[in-house]
Amino acid sequence: MLPLVLALLLAAGGVFLHLGAQLRGSADTTDLALTDPAAAGRVAGDVGTALGRVFSYRPTDTEASAAAARDLLDATAAEQYLALMDQLRQRVAEQKLTLTTRVVRTGVVHLGADRARLLVFLDQVAQREGRPATVAGAQLSVSARLDGGHWRITDLTAR
The missing domain is CATH 3.10.450.230 (VirB8 protein)
Structure with missing residues (x-):
């Protein structure tokens, strides 16, 4: 059970990192x-x-x-x-x-x-x-x- 929870947490963390990178690079955040x-x-x-x-x-x-x-x-x-x-x-x-x-x-x-x-x-x-x-x-x-x-x-x- 613990390996499954760790795998899910790692996958969720990866998804959140990817979404955060997209937000930081979007036109809305770089438009002064x-x-x-x-x-x-x-x-x-x-x-x-x-x-x-x-x-x-x-x-x-x-x-x-x-x-x-x-x-x-x-x-x-x-x-x-x-x-x-x-x-x-x-x-x-x-x-x-x-x-x-x-x-x-x-x-x-x-x-x-x-x-x-x-x-x-x-x-x-x-x-x-x-x-x-x-x-x-x-x-x-x-x-x-x-x-x-x-x-x-x-x-x-x-x-």
């Missing part, structure tokens, strides 16, 4: 968005600040947002931004358009040690000289990478 609110807050803050700087401009100074884009965007996001601004730069000056972008809400969808995915809601206020301002909401899926202690945006997708 769920386990490290301070890290999630840092990535949300960096990304929100970056989006506000990059997508705000004045008709007399689109270079400030372009300089911010060089500092804060990387990879596909930088290419997307350059293509967009190439199309808009002349129209912004001709129409005397000022755009102010403000992050309303940011959700960190996934956060690893050096990569993050976020969902960001923005309000954008467009003002043409002599006309009333218009407000539009925007929703972006954002990918970011930690670089030198700061988060750089690597991809943007409008939702």
Whole structure:
């Protein structure tokens, strides 16, 4: 009888060790968005600040947002931004358009040690000289990478 009980205890112990290893390695326990609110807050803050700087401009100074884009965007996001601004730069000056972008809400969808995915809601206020301002909401899926202690945006997708 004792050998049977010992065999059952060993088998149960092995099962529990296996289940514990699965839990420790699951995506839910390695996702810092769920386990490290301070890290999630840092990535949300960096990304929100970056989006506000990059997508705000004045008709007399689109270079400030372009300089911010060089500092804060990387990879596909930088290419997307350059293509967009190439199309808009002349129209912004001709129409005397000022755009102010403000992050309303940011959700960190996934956060690893050096990569993050976020969902960001923005309000954008467009003002043409002599006309009333218009407000539009925007929703972006954002990918970011930690670089030198700061988060750089690597991809943007409008939702």
